[in-house]
Amino acid sequence: xxxxxxxxxxxxxxxxxxxxxxxxxxxxxxxxxxxxxxxxxxxxxxxxxxxxxxxxxxxxxxxxxxxxxxxxxxxxxxxxxxxxxxxxxxxxxxxxxxxxxxxxxxxxxxxxxxxxxxxxxxxxxxxxxxxxxxxxxxxxxxxxxxxxxxxxxxxxxxxxxxxxxxxxxxxxxxxxxxxxxxxxxxxxxxxxxxxxxxxxxxxxxxxxxxxxxxxxxxxxxxxxxxxxxxxxxxxxxxxxxxxxxxxxxxxxxxxxxxxxxxxxxxxxxxxxxxxxxxxxxxxxxxxxxxxxxxxxxxxxxxxxxxxxxxxxxxxxxxxxxxxxxxxxxxxxxxxxxxxxxxxxxxxxxxxxxxxxxxxxxxxxxxxxxxxxxxxxxxxxxx
Amino acid sequence: xxxxxxxxxxxxxxxxxxxxxxxxxxxxxxxxxxxxxxxxxxxxxxxxxxxxxxxxxxxxxxxxxxxxxxxxxxxxxxxxxxxxxxxxxxxxxxxxxxxxxxxxxxxxxxxxxxxxxxxxxxxxxxxxxxxxxxxxxxxxxxxxxxxxxxxxxxxxxxxxxxxxxxxxxxxxxxxxxxxxxxxxxxxxxxxxxxxxxxxxxxxxxxxxxxxxxxxxxxxxxxxxxxxxxxxxxxxxxxxxxxxx
Ligand SMILES: Nc1ncnc2c1ncn2[C@@H]1O[C@H](COP(=O)(O)OP(=O)(O)O)[C@@H](O)[C@H]1O
Ligand SMILES: [Mg+2]
Numbered sequence: 005x006x007x008x009x010x011x012x013x014x015x016x017x018x019x020x021x022x023x024x025x026x027x028x029x030x031x032x033x034x035x036x037x038x039x040x041x042x043x044x045x046x047x048x049x050x051x052x053x054x055x056x057x058x059x060x061x062x063x064x065x066x067x068x069x070x071x072x073x074x075x076x077x078x079x080x081x082x083x084x085x086x087x088x089x090x091x092x093x094x095x096x097x098x099x100x101x102x103x104x105x106x107x108x109x110x111x112x113x114x115x116x117x118x119x120x121x122x123x124x125x126x127x128x129x130x131x132x133x134x135x136x137x138x139x140x141x142x143x144x145x146x147x148x149x150x151x152x153x154x155x156x157x158x159x160x161x162x163x164x165x166x167x168x169x170x171x172x173x174x175x176x177x178x179x180x181x182x183x184x185x186x187x188x189x190x191x192x193x194x195x196x197x198x199x200x201x202x203x204x205x206x207x208x209x210x211x212x213x214x215x216x217x218x219x220x221x222x223x224x225x226x227x228x229x230x231x232x233x234x235x236x237x238x239x240x241x242x243x244x245x246x247x248x249x250x251x252x253x254x255x256x257x258x259x260x261x262x263x264x265x266x267x268x269x270x271x272x273x274x275x276x277x278x279x280x281x282x283x284x285x286x287x288x289x290x291x292x293x294x295x296x297x298x299x300x301x302x303x304x305x306x307x308x309x310x311x312x313x314x315x316x317x318x319x320x321x322x323x324x325x326x327x328x329x330x331x332x333x334x335x336x337x338x339x340x341x342x343x344x345x346x347x348x349x350x351x352x353x354x355x356x357x358x359x360x361x362x363x364x365x366x367x368x369x370x371x372x373x374x375x376x377x378x379x380x381x382x383x384x385x386x
Numbered sequence: 387x388x389x390x391x392x393x394x395x396x397x398x399x400x401x402x403x404x405x406x407x408x409x410x411x412x413x414x415x416x417x418x419x420x421x422x423x424x425x426x427x428x429x430x431x432x433x434x435x436x437x438x439x440x441x442x443x444x445x446x447x448x449x450x451x452x453x454x455x456x457x458x459x460x461x462x463x464x465x466x467x468x469x470x471x472x473x474x475x476x477x478x479x480x481x482x483x484x485x486x487x488x489x490x491x492x493x494x495x496x497x498x499x500x501x502x503x504x505x506x507x508x509x510x511x512x513x514x515x516x517x518x519x520x521x522x523x524x525x526x527x528x529x530x531x532x533x534x535x536x537x538x539x540x541x542x543x544x545x546x547x548x549x550x551x552x553x554x555x556x557x558x559x560x561x562x563x564x565x566x567x568x569x570x571x572x573x574x575x576x577x578x579x580x581x582x583x584x585x586x587x588x589x590x591x592x593x594x595x596x597x598x599x600x601x602x603x604x605x606x607x608x609x610x611x612x613x614x615x616x617x618x619x620x621x622x623x624x625x626x627x628x629x630x
Contacts (some may be wrong), residue, residue, distance in 0.1 A: 016434050098611075105490060140417060201617055282476075284474055284476040285476060285478065286474060287439055287472070287476065287479070288470075288472065288476035288477075289478075290435055290465065291468075291469075291470040291539075292437070292465065292467055292489070292490035292494060292538070292539070292542065293463075293465040293466040293490060293494035293495070293542065294489075294490060294493055294494050295458070296494050297495075298494075302489065302493065303478055306480050307478075310480070373523065
């Protein structure tokens with residue numbers, strides 16, 4: 005048997021055997037489930053998606069009522085997942101960055117506090133933290149009528165968080181769009197700067213034109229819109245607030261829990277990244293007369309981030325996946341809505357498949373975007 | 387009194403271990419000092435005390451008459467007049483060659499971008515590396531990297547240059563291009579302290595040789611005397627080892 009003597013062939017053989025056994029296993033499970041469902045008279049397939057859902061969803065970005073379809077219910081849950089994951093990741097990265105840098109501060113107290121934060125948060129299970137924050141909202145905060153008002157425009161109560169916001173004018177609604185356009189403009193200016201650097205040896209400014217772009221476009225549209233400047237204040241109306249932005253206790257506690265938990269891991273990654281930068285870089289920078297902050301921001305952090313980005317990507321994905329713990333405190337994320345749908349329809353195979361598909365595509369698209377960014381900052385070596 | 391560096395009774399410890407033992411050394415403006423000695427004898431530590439990358443415990447170090455203390459302003463302004471070149475180059479790998487050179491003039495000296503670029507291009511020409519200006523350090527050879535590192539220090543227009551074994555991490559064929567740059571710098575009157583074992587360079591450039599062993603200056607003499615007629619046994623032994 006010469007075939008099995010080759011190391012490579014043996015590896016292939018194992019892989020083929022492994023794949024076959026996995027396929028066999030899933031076929032078995034699928035068959036079993038299907039026959040069980042058939043016995044209960046549940047038709048397989050995705051046709052149930054266009055049936056009336058018949059249940060309410062606590063909060064939704066799109067309009068959703070109980071006589072809408074399962075399709076719309078799942079979309080609403082999906083958008084809720086995206087909402088908490090998107091805002092959560094931005095906050096967790098920012099907080100993790102700050103804590104990671106301060107944990108290496110020369111100030112003993114600051115450094116110790118950062119370490120204490122990281123150690124205590126990392127070592128308590130996330131689900132307990134979620135219960136804790138949720139109980140703060142529901143058990144500790146007062147009713148709407150006696151809502152806490154720590155600073156103007158912010159109201160805390162057992163109905164969640166109410167914040168002052170811009171009024172519902174189209175100008176304020178397109179502001180985020182101008183922000184996205186500015187990001188595009190940023191990359192345009194960056195490209196222009198690199199081109200000019202290569203051609204003439206003089207780099208052109210990047211941040212200033214981007215800022216100007218944002219301000220000018222916003223200002224022009226603001227003029228066109230007729231100088232809207234009304235704010236929408238939360239005001240007590242009956243048993244609830246009206247106006248402003250409302251964050252539900254479920255969303256707020258999920259967001260706080262996910263952000264604090266993930267930021268502790270992000271902080272450790274940033275810290276390790278900074279420590280991974282060769283000591284010679286610090287010495288070279290300070291021997292050139294740069295002060296500590298300049299050395300940190302111009303030399304060390306840019307190099308530390310390169311090391312930190314791959315593990316930060318997996319924390320971004322972790323937060324996204326952990327957002328499915330929402331079900332424990334009743335925030336209607338995708339898993340929670342799918343779960344409710346499953347309980348009503350019994351379409352287990354289809355819904356589990358959908359959950360897998362949704363999380364897989366969120367994960368893949370997140371890592372795609374982050375990997376493109378990672379590649380753009382990787383060091384150029386010969 | 388035109389001593390630009392005055393080191394008096396300098397002693398330094400790493401925990402219990404005494405690295406520098408009662409060092410006295412003065413350097414005049416324009417003088418070139420070559421320090422040699424066996425590995426671990428404290429050469430690097432000594433020159434790192436001159437720009438306060440290392441903190442000493444006893445004695446004093448004065449640069450241009452100003453004593454180095456914990457005063458951050460004194461340290462930062464001293465570092466702008468004392469350039470340092472490291473054994474492992476320590477270029478900033480995330481910046482282009484040109485950015486490596488303009489960084490300190492812009493941030494430490496607050497020059498504007500065009501002034502910084504002008505200076506950077508001038509020194510890139512001097513070390514003959516202008517054609518690599520837009521590459522990254524990772525794309526250069528060791529000799530090129532070290533020439534960039536020298537140019538980077540020179541962009542701050544320092545009065546004193548410290549070299550810590552600038553050629554010992556290089557492949558043999560690249561040593562000369564770096565030594566040539568250093569020789570040119572010496573000829574232009576730069577005050578230099580070089581830790582190096584390149585004895586050819588030392589003979590050609592040094593005004594004074596300093597031999598260190600076990601944290602002490604064992605011998606300090608002119609190059610002629612040092613190479614032809616060393617006084618101490620340890621110097622003789624060391625010279626025998628590296629010249630043969
Ligand atoms: N940061 C440090 N901590 C502890 N010991 C050190 C440190 N730096 C250097 N040493 C020790 O001090 C001695 C002198 O080091 P160094 O000045 O680098 O010698 P040289 O440059 O002559 O080879 C060596 O024994 C070295 O191990
Ligand atoms: Mg050394």
